[in-house]
Amino acid sequence: xxxxxxxxxxxxxxxxxxxxxxxxxxxxxxxxxxxxxxxxxxxxxxxxxxxxxxxxxxxxxxxxxxxxxxxxxxxxxxxxxxxxxxxxxxxxxxxxxxxxxxxxxxxxxxxxxxxxxxxxxxxxxxxx
Amino acid sequence: xxxxxxxxxxxxxxxxxxxxxxxxxxxxxxxxxxxxxxxxxxxxxxxxxxxxxxxxxxxxxxxxxxxxxxxxxxxxxxxxxxxxxxxxxxxxxxxxxxxxxxxxxxxxxxxxxxxxxxxxxxxxxxxxxxxxxxxxxxxxxxxxxxxxxxxxxxxxxxxxxxxxxxxxxxxxxxxxxxxxxxxxxxxxxxxxxxxxxxxxxxxxxxxxxxxxxxxxxxxxxxxxxxxxxxxxxxxxxxxxxxxxxxxxxxxxxxxxxxxxxxxxxxxxxxxxxxxxxxxxxxxxxxxxxxxxxxxxxxxxxxxxxxxxx
Numbered sequence: 001x002x003x004x005x006x007x008x009x010x011x012x013x014x015x016x017x018x019x020x021x022x023x024x025x026x027x028x029x030x031x032x033x034x035x036x037x038x039x040x041x042x043x044x045x046x047x048x049x050x051x052x053x054x055x056x057x058x059x060x061x062x063x064x065x066x067x068x069x070x071x072x073x074x075x076x077x078x079x080x081x082x083x084x085x086x087x088x089x090x091x092x093x094x095x096x097x098x099x100x101x102x103x104x105x106x107x108x109x110x111x112x113x114x115x116x117x118x119x120x121x122x123x124x125x126x127x128x
Numbered sequence: 129x130x131x132x133x134x135x136x137x138x139x140x141x142x143x144x145x146x147x148x149x150x151x152x153x154x155x156x157x158x159x160x161x162x163x164x165x166x167x168x169x170x171x172x173x174x175x176x177x178x179x180x181x182x183x184x185x186x187x188x189x190x191x192x193x194x195x196x197x198x199x200x201x202x203x204x205x206x207x208x209x210x211x212x213x214x215x216x217x218x219x220x221x222x223x224x225x226x227x228x229x230x231x232x233x234x235x236x237x238x239x240x241x242x243x244x245x246x247x248x249x250x251x252x253x254x255x256x257x258x259x260x261x262x263x264x265x266x267x268x269x270x271x272x273x274x275x276x277x278x279x280x281x282x283x284x285x286x287x288x289x290x291x292x293x294x295x296x297x298x299x300x301x302x303x304x305x306x307x308x309x310x311x312x313x314x315x316x317x318x319x320x321x322x323x324x325x326x327x328x329x330x331x332x333x334x335x336x337x338x339x340x341x342x343x344x345x346x347x348x349x350x351x352x353x354x355x356x357x358x359x360x361x362x363x364x365x366x367x368x369x370x371x372x373x374x375x376x377x378x379x380x381x382x383x384x385x386x387x388x389x390x391x392x393x394x395x396x397x398x399x400x401x402x403x404x405x406x407x408x409x410x411x412x413x414x415x416x417x418x419x420x421x422x423x424x425x426x427x428x429x430x431x432x433x434x435x436x437x
Contacts, residue, residue: 007322
């Protein structure tokens with residue numbers, strides 16, 4: 001599993017690992033039930049502290065995206081536990097604010113943003 | 129950290145040279161497998177600290193301990209430590225193989241295979257004599273001797289000096305590997321912050337011989353931000369939630385590098401917050417090196433800025 005880390009962005013490394021794996025799961029590049037690299041292997045490959053990998057996997061486990069099985073490994077969760085509606089809306093709302101602020105700053109508008117969301121959704125769909 | 133979980137510990141470690149205090153009341157702990165980076169400008173006491181840790185210098189006060197045993201006088205635990213310190217140089221005519229042999233005499237865990245392959249990869253023949261090596265090759269040879277020694281603790285002073293980028297990455301990759309695979313602890317003084325950011329678990333910033341900051345790097349990444357707040361914002365609004373590391377008033381805003389007191393608090397917003405973003409270790413380091421503005425003076429400067437509008 002190839003993950004590019006940016007050591008100088010100030011973003012915590014475990015978050016970068018979490019985001020990279022979340023994206024892969026969202027794109028369907030790794031499937032439900034598929035085994036993810038072991039903590040040791042991923043740490044060696046990314047040249048980061050194995051505790052950082054543990055932290056990332058634990059966070060994904062808490063979010064219900066992966067299942068950590070003692071002694072067996074880490075697997076992509078089969079049915080992702082959906083967030084309660086208010087939590088879900090809150091999280092998406094935050095992301096929407098960020099997206100719209102960015103769009104205004106680069107001189108874009110709502111129509112273009114919606115168009116891009118559609119296109120991106122199609123892209124992700126075809127990769128599945 | 130429990131007693132057995134501490135590899136290196138300093139307690140009120142102080143050292144002066146002829147009345148000039150170089151290091152004062154330094155208290156640090158380092159656990160197994162950690163890579164600790166010491167940052168600070170030249171002359172701040174980094175090298176002195178490393179020498180005190182590795183038993184090459186006597187403390188004026190306080191002590192350094194390795195695995196619970198005082199470093200001065202050096203204890204029997206010293207064979208578990210490998211150092212590459214400033215100004216180390218084998219006698220004229222010494223061969224690379226002899227440097228390695230010397231290490232293998234001290235440590236029965238010396239890994240000849242690793243030593244030979246790391247030398248060969250860098251076009252260093254073990255038959256070469258010390259004075260024929262380039263600056264970078266000399267540095268690499270000493271590092272290889274330390275890395276292959278099987279030591280449980282590596283103490284390295286500016287190890288990347290004279291190494292090119294690729295070799296520096298290789299070195300830090302090897303430190304990480306030894307940490308993950310064998311739980312090897314490293315204490316590294318460096319002024320190349322980009323390298324430190326790549327490898328360190330914990331960061332210590334020294335200023336005027338004292339510890340200004342000691343924190344896990346991932347925690348800093350979680351908790352440190354540069355925030356932009358309305359110009360009239362007083363520090364007292366920030367301080368219950370975060371430590372102000374550095375602040376300045378620019379045009380119509382207060383710009384502050386702050387560290388939230390917990391990850392949980394970092395989710396909250398300040399009144400009228402304009403923006404926030406994460407900062408690199410380099411920016412954080414510079415923020416720590418800025419003299420703190422006394423609030424009154426900051427106020428005045430803010431007013432002066434307002435008037436100029």
